[in-house]
Amino acid sequence: MAIEVRIPTILRTYTGGAKSVQASGDTIAGLIADLDSQHTGLGERLVDGAGLRRFVNVYLNDEDVRFLGGLDARVKDGDTVTVLPAVAGG
């Protein structure tokens, strides 16, 4: 039960305003399921039937999980997961 999940401003309505919350799981999918059980509705803001939502980026220890196996990416105690909306640059 020791994975820190950082929540972006626009989703903090689901976490009572908390910037980061603790959750557990073996994979990103499991972690999101646990998050949703603690903060009802948060899960469906992150995933849809096809996987991670298009404009949602999830980083595991600063690396985009889409390149680590997506929802199947393995997580372990001590990891940090950061959720951010997709933004432009240039």
Added chain:
Amino acid sequence: MRFDSILDSVGGTPLVGLPHLSPSPSTRLWAKLEDRNPTGSVKDRVALAMIAAAEKEGRLAKGATILEPTSGNTGISLAMIAQLRGYRLICVMPENTSAERTQLLQMFGASIIYSPAAGGSNEAVRVARKLAGENPDWVLLYQYGNEANARVHYESTGPELLADLPEITHFVAGLGTTGTLMGTGRFLREHVAGVQIVAAEPRYGELVYGLRNMDEGFVPELYDDSVLTSRFSVSAADALRRTRELVHEEGIFAGISAGCVVHAGIALAERARALGERAEIALLIADGGWKYLSTGAFAGTLAEAEARIEGELWA
């Protein structure tokens, strides 16, 4: 080196070793210095290519008005070229960008429409699209979806890197429009078996991510994630620290996004060294440090600098 004009000198930038930041002689970092372009950034390649393509397609004629959403560098490059070619340029730029960007754009004769700080470049894109709809005679080059953006890197940045570093194992660049990574990445993948194409993405302060609905995010039309092998999110603190290391360890005065790229590059080099693998890692240094002096990024302690750029679009 002799050129007929400044525009003929775009590209052909040096690749320099980073002997002090490289972890070992077999895991080396190399910096491609894109600040050596005419207006001081990699975007000269992109701006010139987009204007040339639009001229070829007949979308631009003398006296035309170009409109572009930009956090700065693309606008500055377009402004220089537009002035020489007789086009008017209107840039839509987030208001939380450095003072130097405004000064440079105005110096080259561009007009600026500021978009709200909250939401960063996503807002600039939204405002520019709205303006383009209201002014159908304006030409929106739209770097985020303009094929010429990725193509110029496929045709120039990629071949230059391969010529200078045939043993390349990794290419790391910032992720903004994604054009640099898409074009250079595709070229290198076609020519170097197993090459890794790595994005280093700035992680801004909360303001930049805005308060709009999650479904109103933005992914550039050019982006194809199958070109990348990994993507790192780099905090302002890490980017600033690496930007200073570039100055102190290697004598390179680069913009803050370069720190982002160096941070990811060092992580890759350390990973390769731990595995006993060879690594020749090319890092794209998008611009110099000049445009960031007023942000305070180079003054005082790192904590002070980090506090100062909170809320700014620093890459």
